[in-house]
Amino acid sequence: xxxxxxxxxxxxxxxxxxxxxxxxxxxxxxxxxxxxxxxxxxxxxxxxxxxxxxxxxxxxxxxxxxxxxxxxxxxxxxxxxxxxxxxxxxxxxxxxxxxxxxxxxxxxxxxxxxxxxxxxxxxxxxxxxxxxxxxxxxxxxxxxxxxxxxxxxxxxxxxxxxxxxxxxxxxxxxxxxxxxxxxxxxxxxxxxxxxxxxxxxxxxxxxxxxxxxxxxxxxxxxxxxxxxxxxxxxxxxxxxxxxxx
Amino acid sequence: xxxxxxxxxxxxxxxxxxxxxxxxxxxxxxxxxxxxxxxxxxxxxxxxxxxxxxxxxxxxxxxxxxxxxxxxxxxxxxxxxxxxxxxxxxxxxxxxxxxxxxxxxxxxxxxxxxxxxxxxxxxxxxxxxxxxxxxxxxxxxxxxxxxxxxxxxxxxxxxxxxxxxxxxxxxxxxxxxxxxxxxxxxxxxxxxxxxxxxxxxxxxxxxxxxxxxxxxxxxxxxxxxxxxxxxxxxxxxxxxxxxxx
DNA sequence: CCGCGATTCTAACCCATGTTACCGCGCGCT
DNA sequence: AGCGCGCGGTAACATGGGTTAGAATCGCGG
Numbered sequence: 001x002x003x004x005x006x007x008x009x010x011x012x013x014x015x016x017x018x019x020x021x022x023x024x025x026x027x028x029x030x031x032x033x034x035x036x037x038x039x040x041x042x043x044x045x046x047x048x049x050x051x052x053x054x055x056x057x058x059x060x061x062x063x064x065x066x067x068x069x070x071x072x073x074x075x076x077x078x079x080x081x082x083x084x085x086x087x088x089x090x091x092x093x094x095x096x097x098x099x100x101x102x103x104x105x106x107x108x109x110x111x112x113x114x115x116x117x118x119x120x121x122x123x124x125x126x127x128x129x130x131x132x133x134x135x136x137x138x139x140x141x142x143x144x145x146x147x148x149x150x151x152x153x154x155x156x157x158x159x160x161x162x163x164x165x166x167x168x169x170x171x172x173x174x175x176x177x178x179x180x181x182x183x184x185x186x187x188x189x190x191x192x193x194x195x196x197x198x199x200x201x202x203x204x205x206x207x208x209x210x211x212x213x214x215x216x217x218x219x220x221x222x223x224x225x226x227x228x229x230x231x232x233x234x235x236x237x238x239x240x241x242x243x244x245x
Numbered sequence: 246x247x248x249x250x251x252x253x254x255x256x257x258x259x260x261x262x263x264x265x266x267x268x269x270x271x272x273x274x275x276x277x278x279x280x281x282x283x284x285x286x287x288x289x290x291x292x293x294x295x296x297x298x299x300x301x302x303x304x305x306x307x308x309x310x311x312x313x314x315x316x317x318x319x320x321x322x323x324x325x326x327x328x329x330x331x332x333x334x335x336x337x338x339x340x341x342x343x344x345x346x347x348x349x350x351x352x353x354x355x356x357x358x359x360x361x362x363x364x365x366x367x368x369x370x371x372x373x374x375x376x377x378x379x380x381x382x383x384x385x386x387x388x389x390x391x392x393x394x395x396x397x398x399x400x401x402x403x404x405x406x407x408x409x410x411x412x413x414x415x416x417x418x419x420x421x422x423x424x425x426x427x428x429x430x431x432x433x434x435x436x437x438x439x440x441x442x443x444x445x446x447x448x449x450x451x452x453x454x455x456x457x458x459x460x461x462x463x464x465x466x467x468x469x470x471x472x473x474x475x476x477x478x479x480x481x482x483x484x485x486x487x488x489x490x
Numbered sequence: 491c492c493g494c495g496a497t498t499c500t501a502a503c504c505c506a507t508g509t510t511a512c513c514g515c516g517c518g519c520t
Numbered sequence: 521a522g523c524g525c526g527c528g529g530t531a532a533c534a535t536g537g538g539t540t541a542g543a544a545t546c547g548c549g550g
Contacts, residue, residue: 074395153536
């Protein structure tokens with residue numbers, strides 16, 4: 001058995017939410033991971049500009065993609081949870097325009113680009129599946145662009161909690177209306193394009209309205225309708241329905 | 246000769262900026278377009294949620310991808326110029342999470358999804374090439390996210406003019422330091438996440454500093470160093486270099 | 491169980507950008 | 521020619537979120 005194949009199930013679960021995967025295709029996917037590795041929290045896994053010849057499959061933990069300005073301002077462009085392939089796009093791009101950072105201790109599957117190359121030569125349908133997955137990441141980018149350009153602070157924050165709830169639910173990482181949430185307020189501010197001070201004010205407001213509970217490391221949604229209402233949340237950009245490829 | 250093959254050259258030019266395309270591959274690409282059509286300015290070509298079975302190749306003119314909130318606020322998530330494939334991602338997604346709008350009169354190549362399907366079955370390398378192109382669009386989304394989250398109004402605007410200059414240059418649509426620019430100030434405001442009033446103030450400021458000239462329908466960059474400096478512009482996210490696929 | 495850095499939380503003040511309201515020009519329509 | 525209106529441009533005022541500074545609390549290493 002390939003190393004990491006016990007935990008790769010979460011990745012298959014994510015794929016199977018959107019498309020059917022046959023037994024043969026599953027075998028090909030399990031064969032992608034050459035080894036697994038662990039990384040501590042606050043580690044830079046990939047730096048913008050590095051030449052890449054592997055991509056990383058996130059098996060456990062949380063990652064972020066981040067872009068920095070010269071003055072030190074940082075913007076997260078996407079968060080990643082177990083099952084995600086956070087730098088699959090590096091296979092075609094050959095280098096990234098952003099860093100990939102751990103937000104918690106992580107377990108990772110290492111996928112050499114030669115193996116993705118073989119897969120794209122042998123399995124046109126799986127190539128379309130992985131193309132789809134990067135296109136869904138792009139859809140998430142667009143929704144974040146909409147958040148940053150047009151939503152208020154409280155709507156952006158509510159939207160983030162809605163998005164993460166659904167993405168975690170797909171891979172079985174929600175617990176009723178709660179999920180583990182390892183970001184501190186500074187990291188949240190870097191997702192939402194706000195200052196830490198204002199993130200704190202905004203959390204207080206969501207608490208005051210009885211919409212969420214946020215303890216260290218865990219979010220609980222107390223009033224989902226209110227949360228989705230504040231966010232103007234429409235999950236269709238996550239493409240959680242099945243399709244033919 | 247397939248209809249539209251005279252003007253499809255601009256698309257090949259864009260691809261060949263990033264990868265080599267053989268004569269056989271060029272033939273396959275030219276065979277994608279089943280017909281060409283024209284559209285007037287301010288037309289909705291694709292509406293979010295529509296089931297899609299064709300994608301559109303932009304041969305002439307300008308398009309935008311736009312997402313709206315219930316209150317009518319609109320955010321553009323990307324601009325498209327000749328040579329772009331603005332809804333290629335619809336091939337795997339089957340519907341879009343955003344509208345596609347014309348910003349000027351346009352000429353379009355219609356590409357049935359069956360033809361892309363055949364292409365992905367026959368030409369694994371071309372599949373990787375088109376996968377690359379959608380990944381570059383995602384990189385542009387990330388840069389816009391950074392703009393909206395962390396850059397000031399003047400930096401966002403300067404950044405937009407820098408990005409468009411390079412993208413137009415690739416397809417031969419710049420003229421010295423100028424290029425045609427059909428957006429009005431409201432449309433610019435929808436790209437930058439600002440109000441029209443503030444877009445106007447910001448244009449005045451770029452003019453006052455002698456950085457750009459903006460007449461109806463045309464931008465001229467008067468001081469490129471200053472423009473790129475204000476924007477903190479780094480073109481690497483456009484992946485304009487050649488790579489092996 | 492003490493000390494100390496990291497993090498959360500708060501308060502006071504500030505400013506970049508939003509809001510509202512209006513003018514004037516150019517262009518297409520009749 | 522005259523009318524209407526989309527668009528660029530401005531001014532006066534409002535505000536959401538930024539800035540600065542610090543107190544309170546957490547959690548971990550010794």
